[in-house]
Amino acid sequence: MATEYNNILSPADIYSDARGRIVALPDFPAAHSMIIESRVGAVRGNHFHNDESHLMYVVSGRMLYIEQQADGTLSTLEVRPGSAVVSPRGVAHCTVFPEETVIVVLSDVNRSGEHYEEHVFRVDALHHQVDLTGLYDGPQVNP
Template sequence: MKTYNIYSEHGQEGLGAFTDDRGTITDIFYKANMNHGCVITNQPGAVRGNHYHKFTTQYTYIVSGTLTYYSKSIETEKPAHAFVAVAGDMIISEPFEIHAMKSGPDGCTFIAFAEGPRGGEDYESDTYRVDDITQ
């Protein structure tokens, strides 16, 4: 799992923001090849994921609320690493990385982007389910 927050110094090359009297435009990607994007809303405590992809890199951008994001390699028996994400955080899960999410006490809205087959008719074609890693 890799993470960065679009509102802070993060070392992501090329990202920027432009502000004028109308408001601000803030980059969340730069030179990324995305195949799909969807908005996902979650009730407080909702758990999603508990799967991995063989060909897809998944990007999860937190819009509002909080989300505990769990991840681990499919090659380890160790417990998952947990990261509490807030608005502006981008979390990147690469192929063969098991990931799961649990929304915080106020719920969470995020946008999931996919670089690879993970949208529309292909939504389940690169999804491999596993036992719950949030425990």
């Protein structure tokens, strides 16, 4: 069973007026940024990075973030629009998307093009080791 924990980051600030909103993402030393669009049931990750950490900000949809703690226990966090989570260096993690979701990812190293899979170390499927009942019960889509 997954342990619930609360490591959700809120925006640094939100500016609103008649034109709309400007959302300042949480402070993070970004060297690269990406927008990732995921379909219902998509599973991403199941890996760790020795030399990288990244912030994942949910723009729309919903993301289940699963992280393996140093003692081997798994923690699950439900991240909703307007919230972010940081995946630290050396920590195994994966994401499951229960609905169509758009996230912005800020990385502290360049992961563009051919660099995307550099320094990625795959792990056994974390999402098969936790109980997602009540958070997501549908099919899971892997590459």
